Amino acid sequence: MIAAVGAALSGCLALDDVAQTPQLSSTIKSEMARKGTTPESPVLVRIFKQESELEIWKADKSGNFALFKTYPMCRWSGKLGPKTKIGDRQAPEGFYAVSASQLNPKSQYYVSFNLGYPNRLEQALGYTGEALMVHGACSSSGCYAMTDKGIGEIYAIVAKALDSGQPSFQVQAYPFRMTAQNMAAHKGDPNMPFWRTLKEGYDAFTITRRPPKVSACGGRYVFNRNFTAGEPDSPVASCPPSTDMLDATLSARLQTEESKVDAALAADLPASSTMSAYVDGGMHKSFRAILQQAGPKTMAAKVSGTKYPVSRPEAALADPFGQ
Incomplete structure (x- = not known):
């Protein structure tokens, strides 16, 4: 099985397929047309650590967003939970806005874009760090690393x-897909209050299919x-008076999702034993198969034209969710 996966991926990840300057391929354009969107339409990105996946969403003619493509992530570092200080190897979790100035077509990791960490809320909370990217190569020290071919398409x-x-x-960068079941599996984690806030934004997007308006006050995200x-002038001061942008029906659906989490967390079920088992980040199971079969040097050559080795391969193989 591993040999079959490795053979399939080695074909789709061939370096000859990676353009020096990323351009939209005819295949991607055709796929967009089939899915009712265009290259020019707005885009949104969602990242999931536990699943080691990055999603691209595109707007259709109505302005609603639909999932366009899911990319397996080659490497991320740290553990589940937000980044709070420089050098902690944590990949960020939260909501970020990326403009053209944050794109780097000449990155040392092929191409990249800067998430903009620390954002306004994180700065107010005293979080530190810089140059947290989504980039090519299978190496991470706080970033989200894709294959060269993957980041080329995304870019x-x-x-x-x-x-x-x-x-x-x-x-939108999350620790995991924020279902009530996943929340309950991690109910003993000290990051749960923060993750419940992230889930509010997750649910708002899931229900409306529109990017939530993200504000910050009271030391948290507000959607x-x-x-x-x-x-609000200060992300950490108390929230000033406001009104809900969503109609009563949508607000009620959000309340239902919150109630599901309350019930799941209150259930007399043990938390997952793997919730804190990360040694240093994770890797998508498809790349884990290549790493196990071919070793880090061969894998690094398969996924990237840069000279960066796979970061901490032993830790990547220890990913409790990479089975």
């Missing part, structure tokens, strides 16, 4: 949307609120 897609008038695209006197 071309987001660059085209920005070049076509989208001021910035939203990146889809219209503030009477304009956006």
Whole structure:
């Protein structure tokens, strides 16, 4: 089975297929047309650590977003939970806005885009760090690393949307797919209050299929609120008066999702024994198969034209969710 996976991936990851300057391929354009979107339409990115996946969402003619493509992630570092200080090897979790100035077509990791960590809320909370990227090569020290071919496609897609008038695209970075079941599996984690806040934004997007309006006050993210006197001046001061941007039906659906989490967390079920088992980040199971079969040197050559080795391969093989 591993041999079959390795053979299939080695074909799709051939370095000859990676353009020096990423451009939208005819295949991607045709796929967009089949899915009712265009290269010029707005884009949104979602990242999931536990699943080691990055999603590209594209807007259709109605303005609603639909999943366009899911990319397996080659490497991320740290553990589940937000980044709080420089050098902690944590990949960020939260909501970020990426503009054209944050794209780097000449990255040392092929191409990349900067998430913009620390964002305004994180700065106010005293979090430190810089140059947290989504990039090529299978090496991470706080970043999200894709294959060269994967980041090439992603870069071309987001660059085209920005070049076509989208001021910035939203990146939603999560510890895992934020179902009530996954929340319950990690109920003993000290990051749970923060993750419950992230889930509010996750649910808002899932229900509306529109990027949530993200604000910050009271030391947390606040979603889809219209503030009477304009956006809060301080991300850590108490939230000023506001009104809900969503209608009563959508707000009720969000309350239902919150109730599901309350029930799941209250259930007399043990938390997952793997919740804190990460040695140092993870890797998608498809790449884990290549790493196990071929070793880190061969894998590094398969996934990237740069000279960066797979970061901490032993830790990647220890990914409790990479089975």
